[in-house]
Amino acid sequence: MQTTAPTFPRLLLAHAEARPEAPAVREKDLGIWQTWTWNAVAQEVREMACGLASLGFKAFDNLAIVGANRPHLYMAVLAAQSLRGVPVPLYQDAVASEMVFMLNDASIEFVIVEDQEQVDKLLECRELQQGQEGQQQGIRHIIYDDPKGLRHYEQPGLMSYEQLRELGRAFDKANAGYYDRAVASGEASDVGVILYTSGTTGRPKGVCQTHASFIAAGRGGVETDKLGPGDNIMSYLPMAWVGDHLFSVAQWLVGGFTLNCPESAETVMNDMREIGPSYYFGPPRTFEGLLTAVSIRMEDAAAPKRWLYAKFMALAQRVGADILNGAPVSTGDRFMYSLGNLLIYGPLRNVLGMSRIRVAYTAGAAIGPDLFRFYRSIGVNLKQFYGQTETCAYVCLQQDGKVKLQTVGTAAPGIELKIADDGEVLVRGVSVLKEYYKRPDATAEVLDANGYFHTGDAGVLDSEGHLRIIDRAKDVGRLVGGAIFAPNYIENKLKFFPQIKEAVCFGNGRDEVCAFINIDFEAVGNWAERRGLAYGGYVDLAGKPEVLTLVAECIAKVNADLAAEDGMGETQIARFLVLHKELDPDDDELTRTRKVRRGFIAEKYAVLVDALYGGKTAQYIETQVKFEDGRTGVVSATLKINDAKTFPIVKAAA
Amino acid sequence: MSNRKIGDVILDVQNISLSFGGVKALTDISFNVREHEVRAIIGPNGAGKSSMLNCINGVYWPQQGSITFRGQTFKHMNSRQVAEMGVARTFQNLALFKGMSVLDNIMTGRNLKMKSGLFAQALRWGPAEREELQHREFVEHIIDFLEIQAHRKTPVGRLPYGLQKRVDLGRALAMEPQVLLLDEPMAGMNVEEKQDMSRFILDVNDEFGATIVLIEHDMGVVMDISDRVVVLDYGKKIGDGTPDEVRNNEDVIRAYLGVEH
Numbered sequence: 001m002q003t004t005a006p007t008f009p010r011l012l013l014a015h016a017e018a019r020p021e022a023p024a025v026r027e028k029d030l031g032i033w034q035t036w037t038w039n040a041v042a043q044e045v046r047e048m049a050c051g052l053a054s055l056g057f058k059a060f061d062n063l064a065i066v067g068a069n070r071p072h073l074y075m076a077v078l079a080a081q082s083l084r085g086v087p088v089p090l091y092q093d094a095v096a097s098e099m100v101f102m103l104n105d106a107s108i109e110f111v112i113v114e115d116q117e118q119v120d121k122l123l124e125c126r127e128l129q130q131g132q133e134g135q136q137q138g139i140r141h142i143i144y145d146d147p148k149g150l151r152h153y154e155q156p157g158l159m160s161y162e163q164l165r166e167l168g169r170a171f172d173k174a175n176a177g178y179y180d181r182a183v184a185s186g187e188a189s190d191v192g193v194i195l196y197t198s199g200t201t202g203r204p205k206g207v208c209q210t211h212a213s214f215i216a217a218g219r220g221g222v223e224t225d226k227l228g229p230g231d232n233i234m235s236y237l238p239m240a241w242v243g244d245h246l247f248s249v250a251q252w253l254v255g256g257f258t259l260n261c262p263e264s265a266e267t268v269m270n271d272m273r274e275i276g277p278s279y280y281f282g283p284p285r286t287f288e289g290l291l292t293a294v295s296i297r298m299e300d301a302a303a304p305k306r307w308l309y310a311k312f313m314a315l316a317q318r319v320g321a322d323i324l325n326g327a328p329v330s331t332g333d334r335f336m337y338s339l340g341n342l343l344i345y346g347p348l349r350n351v352l353g354m355s356r357i358r359v360a361y362t363a364g365a366a367i368g369p370d371l372f373r374f375y376r377s378i379g380v381n382l383k384q385f386y387g388q389t390e391t392c393a394y395v396c397l398q399q400d401g402k403v404k405l406q407t408v409g410t411a412a413p414g415i416e417l418k419i420a421d422d423g424e425v426l427v428r429g430v431s432v433l434k435e436y437y438k439r440p441d442a443t444a445e446v447l448d449a450n451g452y453f454h455t456g457d458a459g460v461l462d463s464e465g466h467l468r469i470i471d472r473a474k475d476v477g478r479l480v481g482g483a484i485f486a487p488n489y490i491e492n493k494l495k496f497f498p499q500i501k502e503a504v505c506f507g508n509g510r511d512e513v514c515a516f517i518n519i520d521f522e523a524v525g526n527w528a529e530r531r532g533l534a535y536g537g538y539v540d541l542a543g544k545p546e547v548l549t550l551v552a553e554c555i556a557k558v559n560a561d562l563a564a565e566d567g568m569g570e571t572q573i574a575r576f577l578v579l580h581k582e583l584d585p586d587d588d589e590l591t592r593t594r595k596v597r598r599g600f601i602a603e604k605y606a607v608l609v610d611a612l613y614g615g616k617t618a619q620y621i622e623t624q625v626k627f628e629d630g631r632t633g634v635v636s637a638t639l640k641i642n643d644a645k646t647f648p649i650v651k652a653a654a
Numbered sequence: 655m656s657n658r659k660i661g662d663v664i665l666d667v668q669n670i671s672l673s674f675g676g677v678k679a680l681t682d683i684s685f686n687v688r689e690h691e692v693r694a695i696i697g698p699n700g701a702g703k704s705s706m707l708n709c710i711n712g713v714y715w716p717q718q719g720s721i722t723f724r725g726q727t728f729k730h731m732n733s734r735q736v737a738e739m740g741v742a743r744t745f746q747n748l749a750l751f752k753g754m755s756v757l758d759n760i761m762t763g764r765n766l767k768m769k770s771g772l773f774a775q776a777l778r779w780g781p782a783e784r785e786e787l788q789h790r791e792f793v794e795h796i797i798d799f800l801e802i803q804a805h806r807k808t809p810v811g812r813l814p815y816g817l818q819k820r821v822d823l824g825r826a827l828a829m830e831p832q833v834l835l836l837d838e839p840m841a842g843m844n845v846e847e848k849q850d851m852s853r854f855i856l857d858v859n860d861e862f863g864a865t866i867v868l869i870e871h872d873m874g875v876v877m878d879i880s881d882r883v884v885v886l887d888y889g890k891k892i893g894d895g896t897p898d899e900v901r902n903n904e905d906v907i908r909a910y911l912g913v914e915h
Contacts, residue, residue: 028803029798030791030794030795030797030798031790031794031797031803031806032794148799148857148861149857149860149861151860151861152860263803263804264801264803264804266803266804267803267804270804
């Protein structure tokens, strides 16, 4: 069932009227799932809103929300919106000194927090604020959900959730109709939430999203996946993250399904098995962690079980994804797959807590092809989406039956995509941000005159309109011939091979792509030992002709891949060399988070780059290295320049 | 931090002497414990700390002296009597049922509070089921309090040591004790686990209103969380007072630093 109300509080009231007794939120408490019906949620939101109003919270004020996924905190989002105020969820693991920036930026006077830990942090924030000069009114009210350990706190402005509700009931009685008028005055174009971007580049910025954009984003997702009453979702990701706001607030209120809050962060897996959600989101690392846990347990299983598992997983690899996509599969395979479903896939899904999953999503980082295929092959409808805080995490969605591993899907309903000349993905449509809070300069940088939002990602649209994200736009360059060159994209493909630890590609402004390769000492060392290949350390191993052949094979596979992809065929790797030392953050070649510093490397190893492009067959190099104890030494070697096998470009059958 | 009200003397130990054959474990020990306070017993190895606890607990019967609990004086008590009077304890070497789940282990702490008989409980007869549900709710509060929800159904033997200690505390709390005896609650823990445990002990003292008597080796912890400290050495009391008084007591310094006599 869907409603067409223009704001979130009105959506809530519509649900409460249409299905008052249906479950809206569940939370596991004292070992039992406690349920709030839509009616109960509406009632609590009303009391909370009135309580806030009695403390002086008014339209266009901001309410900070700090804590894990608790029903009361989700209700706080609605309570603030009911008064035409703006909820500002903040990451609960931020330390006080970071949090103070956002509290000041958003002029926060009211905060609702989860527990003692957060109260302590907010009190610390308040002290920091009082120490700052020229600071206007700081935090005035801190409302806490869980009173444990707070009995003897007597700081001014502290109040429990229950006290707030008490105030709210009194206020509601004294000001009959206040709440209803406030809700009715809200408009779709009001800012519905401010989400802070994590600020990996510069200070965090508050992204203002209107009710209209989040409702549109929520509706798009709900319609695509036919979500509604009866569906269940686990809410376990940070509330300050745009994805959680989309799934657990926007889609929840548009679709009217049930939110389930876990008992604690450690019990999520267990709680998930009890609830059996039909709709699930996890970043790639969650899916990876689950698979690893299963693999480890499988290795400990008895031999017949292992055999059965291997047998049926091979079948699933071959036909599972096709069955899910509705592609033709032979009757025999279908029969075997349904047998496998009974014996292996079904129980496996049960262990993963995914028995009832209709749709699962992942996003946020590139997901490994094997991982993606594994889940789809055992019948979990895992899909990817693409978006950022500035677009309500709603730009592209993979549609059922049209899932391509390499892409993030087609433009979502209501969204227009355009690829700029430099390869940057531009987005226009329902979910684009209104502005950055108090930062017109930053807003002007990302929103152009035609209403396009500049994502900062470089991408390619294929013939069916599927978007493939290839790189950060600022890293993307061009070959002399005009083809787009996305170094990270090629490097990531190389790094999927266990033998290759790091790769650095060059090609911007050149006629061909060349690469530096770092072998993975452990993996290649192992490989060499099994082959009886003697070597005397890293430099020696990296220079062995057998190793060069091994790396050449990997590169040939990547080239074959690139040749088959739209617009990527020209950027096949022409020549490569295997570096004589490992790239190391201590030598400034990698960042501390292990990202390649391409510019620095090109400068430091300029002789090698020149050799690659100068048609030489070998090059002598001496490099200074820092050892872990601070001493320095010199590593020298003569590196062989190798030609890589390239493939003719496959033209897409358009 | 907190403003608990420390009340009257709840437990008064007078002139206790205990010996095993010729070995004098305790000689003429007297001290008292006030309601709602955290009282520590410290001392070097073999000083008689655990023996002292065992006397209060009714495991050992001292040859001389008396113990007064809430105005009732006893020559010696048996453990069940002690438990029924609201004294619970945890053990230095953990006394848990390793094969049973965390939940069941803590439920055993409710045993004394259950009114229905063995058969009624086994058959979930009549009021027995309702009773069990009430007890389960109480136990769930403890699980929540100690933050061990994730391990509710895990057999205790599979948990790391620090968590087992927490379960042991949970089982003792399930008795709703007025006095809680903790025997080296932090032995063998790392710094982080010790901090957690200190916090739990203070919270138990605060939220459950329990009086706490604890034995501990870690001086830092003792001085931080106790209201008053008794110091034993070779079965004799050599110091008694607030942490600051004890810290400056010459005899105590000598016992711990081993100055020549």
